[in-house]
Amino acid sequence: MPKTLTENFVDQFRLCDVKPTETVGVIAELGQKQEYVDAAVAAARQLGAGALVLHASSLSSPMLPPYTPDGREVAPLLAAAGECDFVVDVTVGGLIHSDVRTRITGNGKRMLFVAEPNDVLERLMGSTDLRASVEAGGDRLRAGSTLHVTSAAGTDLTADIAGEDLPITHQWGYVDEPGRWDHWPSGFVACFPNDRTAEGRIVLQPGDALIPWQRYVQSPVTIEVEKGFIAKVSGDGADARILNDYFEAWNDSEVWALSHMGWGLLPQARWSAFDVYEPRSLYGQELRSTAGNFMWSTGSNRFAGRETPAHLDVPMGGCTVSIDDHVVVRDGELVEE
Structure with missing residues (x-):
C-alpha cells in the first residue's frame, strides 16, 4: 500500500x-x-x-x-x-x-x-548501495584527466577534468553529513569540467530529454561546442529552432556555456516518466537519474563565477562515457565495476 x-x-x-x-x-x-x-x-x-x-x-x-x-x-x-x-x-x-x-x-x-510527486519520492528513495555507486563514480572522476563522450548518432565531446580540486556533485537523495546538499530523489554523479575546456559535438536524438521544459526531444539537433561554449545549434526540426530561441532570449553570452556533466546511477528510475506522469508535475529528477544516461547542462556554474537563471539539464540515452581509457557507460548502459 x-x-x-x-x-x-x-x-x-x-x-x-x-x-x-x-x-x-x-x-x-x-x-x-x-x-x-x-x-x-x-x-x-x-x-x-x-x-x-x-x-x-x-x-x-x-x-x-x-x-x-x-x-x-x-x-x-x-x-x-x-x-x-x-x-x-x-x-x-x-x-x-x-x-x-x-x-x-x-x-x-x-x-x-x-x-517530485509523492509516489516518485517513495519509489526512488535513496539507499546506502546507491550512495556507494555514486561515491565510486566521484572517485573515478577525481582520478581522471579527460571526460570523453561519444554516441552512434555522432556525439563526440571531450572536457578537461584534471585537478585535485575538480568540483564534483554527488547525489544519492539524502543528507546525513554537515554542510551537505542533496535532492530527494536523486541518483547521479556529475562534475564541473575545467572552464572553457569542453570541445566537440553533441547530437541530440528523439527521446533525449530537455529539463526543466519537461519534454522529450522530437527531432535531431547538432550542437557544436568550442572552448566550453555552444557555438552553433542546428537541425531541420523544431527543437533546434526552439533551443536557439531560448538561448537568444536572454541576450547573455553566459547562457551558452556548458556547465556540469555526468551520468545516472539509479536503477529504478525510468526514462518513460514524462509520458507516464503529467510532465509539469515533475521536476525531472527521474530522467536525470536514469541508470546509464549521460547528462550535461548549460548556463549557471558557481565554480566558474557564472550566475544566470537560464539553465537546462539534458539527459541523453545511447551514449558511451569514458574517463581517460576507462568506460563507465557503454551505449547507454552502466558498465559494472
Missing part, C-alpha cells in the same frame, strides 16, 4: 539522521506546495525534532527573461535558517543555483530539496 507524504518524509528524515535535539527549517514560497510544508513539519515532530517554517513571497526564477531578482527577503531568511540544523527546501524552482543554498551549507547545515 502506498505511503502518505508524511510517512515518506519520516523515512527520508531518518535517512538524513534527524535527531530529537535538532530543529528542522522548511523554506517555502507563500501559497505554494503547502502539503509538502505540512508533511515536513509533521515528520520532524514525529521524530521529536523542532520545526520552523520560513515563507518567502517568491524565490523561484522564471524560465524566460526579463528577470530581476528581489533579494530583500534573503537576509532574514538566511538568519533564521542559520539557527536550524537541517533545512528542507520545498520552493517551486528550488534554491539549487542560488547563493542561499551555498551560504546555508557553507555554515555546516544539511540541506535537502524536495519537489
